[in-house]
Amino acid sequence: MNPLKETIQKEYAAIIFNQEKIGVENQRKSVCKGIYHPIQHKYLLKKGYIDEANLGLGCGFPFDYISFKKNNFVLDLGCAAGIDCFIVSHQLGNVGKIIGIDITKELITKAAKIAEKNKIKNTEFVLGDIELMPFKNHYFDYVISNGVFSLVSSIQQTFSETFRVLKKTGVFCFSDIATKKEYDVELIEKIKQYTGCLNGILFIDNYVKALENVGFSSITVLEERKVDLFLDEMTTITTESEIYIFTIKAIKK
Numbered sequence: 001m002n003p004l005k006e007t008i009q010k011e012y013a014a015i016i017f018n019q020e021k022i023g024v025e026n027q028r029k030s031v032c033k034g035i036y037h038p039i040q041h042k043y044l045l046k047k048g049y050i051d052e053a054n055l056g057l058g059c060g061f062p063f064d065y066i067s068f069k070k071n072n073f074v075l076d077l078g079c080a081a082g083i084d085c086f087i088v089s090h091q092l093g094n095v096g097k098i099i100g101i102d103i104t105k106e107l108i109t110k111a112a113k114i115a116e117k118n119k120i121k122n123t124e125f126v127l128g129d130i131e132l133m134p135f136k137n138h139y140f141d142y143v144i145s146n147g148v149f150s151l152v153s154s155i156q157q158t159f160s161e162t163f164r165v166l167k168k169t170g171v172f173c174f175s176d177i178a179t180k181k182e183y184d185v186e187l188i189e190k191i192k193q194y195t196g197c198l199n200g201i202l203f204i205d206n207y208v209k210a211l212e213n214v215g216f217s218s219i220t221v222l223e224e225r226k227v228d229l230f231l232d233e234m235t236t237i238t239t240e241s242e243i244y245i246f247t248i249k250a251i252k253k
């Protein structure tokens, strides 16, 4: 496995160990304040919300832009402990299903345990790499994702896989982090540490172009939210920060 993916697995497994040690609420306090904290109160209000599954790693609500039908098949890329899967599962019936895929074994194990404990039958959690997915072509009605793509080696490969597993007329909706400004290398390294972007932070245009390249249509940026980077060591860039959380929807026509 490539070193980037090994690092990701170690860092995300450590979040689960940390949660077990200090409790879920304290663990969430330790995540990037500018990204998760402004949306946390909204998370708590979502139907199907399960506190234990929320590691404070999400940055938006891509599922809010989809009207799920009871029999839909849905995929969550980089599902972690399953928080978004549980919220979507609440909107599906027993014929429908949401599958969460994640590269970190400890997270998949945790999500499956939470589903079992809460007797949730329409979720499934799969260990795997979203850049090479273990799913058939044209399988899902919807694919969602929340805060994952700055961790992948190739956004183009990830989107190409997403396009492959979606049914015709299927919809892809995701929230993620992006910049609107070029930073020097040193600053980008700091931002990456602070925001947990292990591989890189892209421009919104990079996402749109990658979606177009693999064949998606009707690409719409639905929402943008500026991130306040307010840790002490980041104050040098607070005033000029051009880091955004955004949500994009695209269709496989």
Ligand SMILES: C[S@@+](CC[C@H](N)C(=O)[O-])C[C@H]1O[C@@H](n2cnc3c(N)ncnc32)[C@H](O)[C@@H]1O
Pocket (backbone or CB within 6 Å): 008, 009, 012, 055, 056, 057, 058, 059, 077, 078, 079, 080, 081, 083, 084, 101, 102, 103, 104, 107, 128, 129, 130, 131, 145, 146, 147, 148, 151, 152, 196
């Ligand atoms: C910032 S977290 C977001 C988690 C979740 N979507 C949420 O909202 O709570 C990023 C997740 O992506 C997973 N991940 C990173 N690279 C991946 C890859 N190539 N394939 C599958 N999962 C990956 C990590 O293990 C981690 O759980």
